[in-house]
Amino acid sequence: xxxxxxxxxxxxxxxxxxxxxxxxxxxxxxxxxxxxxxxxxxxxxxxxxxxxxxxxxxxxxxxxxxxxxxxxxxxxxxxxxxxxxxxxxxxxxxxxxxxxxxxxxxxxxxxxxxxxxxxxxxxxxxxxx
Numbered sequence: 564x565x566x567x568x569x570x571x572x573x574x575x576x577x578x579x580x581x582x583x584x585x586x587x588x589x590x591x592x593x594x595x596x597x598x599x600x601x602x603x604x605x606x607x608x609x610x611x612x613x614x615x616x617x618x619x620x621x622x623x624x625x626x627x628x629x630x631x632x633x634x635x636x637x638x639x640x641x642x643x644x645x646x647x648x649x650x651x652x653x654x655x656x657x658x659x660x661x662x663x664x665x666x667x668x669x670x671x672x673x674x675x676x677x678x679x680x681x682x683x684x685x686x687x688x689x690x691x692x
Contacts, residue, residue, distance in 0.1 A: 567630075568627070568630055571623055571626055571627055571630070574619075574623050575620065575623040575624060578616055578619050578623060579599075579683075580619060581616050581681070582613075582616050582620055583615055583676060583680075584623040585609075585611075585613050585616065585658075586611070586613075586672070586673075586676070587673070588604075589604045589659055589666060590658065590659065590669045590673075592604035593659060593663065593664035593669075594666070596666045596667075596681060600627045628641075636684075639688055640685075640686050640687055640688045641682075643678075643682060643688050644678075644679050644682040646685060647675045647676075647678045648675075649677050649678040649683065650671075650672075650675045651652060651672050651675040651676045651679060653674040654668045654669075654671045654672035654675060655668070655669075655676075658671075658672055682683065686687075
């Protein structure tokens with residue numbers, strides 16, 4: 564288990580930052596970009612890259628979860644993180660899936676993403692383990 568754990572954590576963190584960066588930049592392009600830049604944010608090739616990074620992020624996350632043996636029914640922080648990530652995906656999809664940016668969905672997705680990242684780092688929610 565431990566022979567791949569630290570490398571998997573590093574890959575997971577790198578993929579997470581790539582995902583966050585792409586979501587943030589795409590939102591900024593939707594909101595403030597010229598029509599040409601907005602077209603780049605909707606480009607199918609970029610969508611494939613976004614999907615690939617997020618798919619790898621899920622695989623590494625599930626692998627780490629299995630390696631560590633956390634149970635979201637006993638680890639409150641993990642259960643809340645999973646709910647926050649589902650909310651992030653739903654709000655992020657709503658925010659960026661139309662011809663224009665839905666600012667409320669974008670900001671809500673960023674807030675849920677910040678919560679998930681905080682839970683990943685501290686492994687605690689309001690003092691609960």
